Amino acid sequence: MVRSPRLLESILVKDFSHFHDHGFHFDADLDPLEAHLFNQEGVRWRALRNKLSPVFTTGRLRSMAPQMNRITDRLVDLLRTKSDSEVDVRNLVSRFAIDVIASCAFCLDSGALENPDCQFKRMADTIFRPRRYADSVKPLVRAFLPSVARLLGIRALPGDVVQFFTEVTTRAFQHRLKEGTVRNDFVDLLLELKIRGDAICEGTETEPQQKRLVFTDQLLAAQSFIFLGAGWETVSTAMALTLYFMGRHPEAQEEARRSVKKAKAAYGEIGFEAVKSMDYLDHCIAETMRLYPPAAALFRVCTRDYVLEDGRRIEKGTRIVVPVSGIQRDPQFWGPEADRYVPDRFRPAALKYQASYRKEDDAAGLYHREDMEDSEVYEEGEATKKEGITKMTYLPFGVGPRMCIGRFWLIPTKRFNA
């Protein structure tokens, strides 16, 4: 377990080439939807990340804004019908997020807002809520006894769920090809990859041989699937908890409302630009994710023996856990009131997060680089230090070349909260 900011910087950023894998193994024959970016390793991961990065820029997000706006309008209509009754916010947020993901990643109107029991949501629920008790034990066997799991043919997901998401992705391609329209969304990007067919993964020092990454329908379905797996619970948790905290802290809510109203007055409507300008709402979301990071830990595995500054050795194969929640509540870094909800602590530093939204083609500049050892994210880390937060102590999205690829999707989160 690593908690020292200095060591974290070495592992996650400076010497990333020794620690580039998450260490979650999968068997693509048994579990085709597990072959997604989060699980990929080495040169295949790097090639896939480069190919997927363009869709995660703010520019692409902007082109998906009409899709998201339509869903937000439906949400507002729904809320109007419930203005004098109690609303289960967690459930509502979760349905909103699933409609956004279904639309942008699967070209599908899932209708979860109006129908909580729709098929898409039922299938998605299976990812996080096992259907039977036996299913909840399976992930443990897969994580700690992978050879036993393989021997017993234990799969990550039930067959009908795999079939559903594979078919939905294939149908999305067919639909888009037939429609002939370009929306610049995730489906379009995957379609481009499918048409191109494959990519060459250049070798590295540890993996000298060139490899081919073939974009089969299954591999592409796995990438759509991770949109759901990595984006649904994380975004829903951040949105719902921010609303909860604002309810508990009326002064923060008032200040956030002021930033929303200011943006509305300046831009006329709550569009993409307006959302980006809502500073105080940013601070509220950042503080929520400090106290309750949707991903409570980061994982790495050492892929090449590594010698620490003091001469100690980390051997190849060693697993590394970064306890994000612990670090983000440590009084050493966050002061005696580390457990309190204080959005103001992000006032100066939030500039940095906004600046990162503004980097239009961030992904092209950041992750298309051949060199995996350092990145611009590291320089952002420097900025954090300047602005009063100790470097490497605020990690809700991770840091370095393996940082969350979907972090700009926080913008729809802000729009929802606004």
Ligand code: HEM
């Ligand atoms: C509040 C929202 C989110 C949070 C807090 C979050 C957090 C994280 C974290 C901590 C990681 C691991 C980073 C590391 O190992 O250093 C990660 C990776 C990832 N996230 Fe997110 N995430 C969020 C939203 C999303 C969304 C919306 C998507 C998809 C659209 C997404 C897709 C991914 C993917 C594909 C990876 C794997 C990246 C790689 O291995 O190269 N995330 N996320």
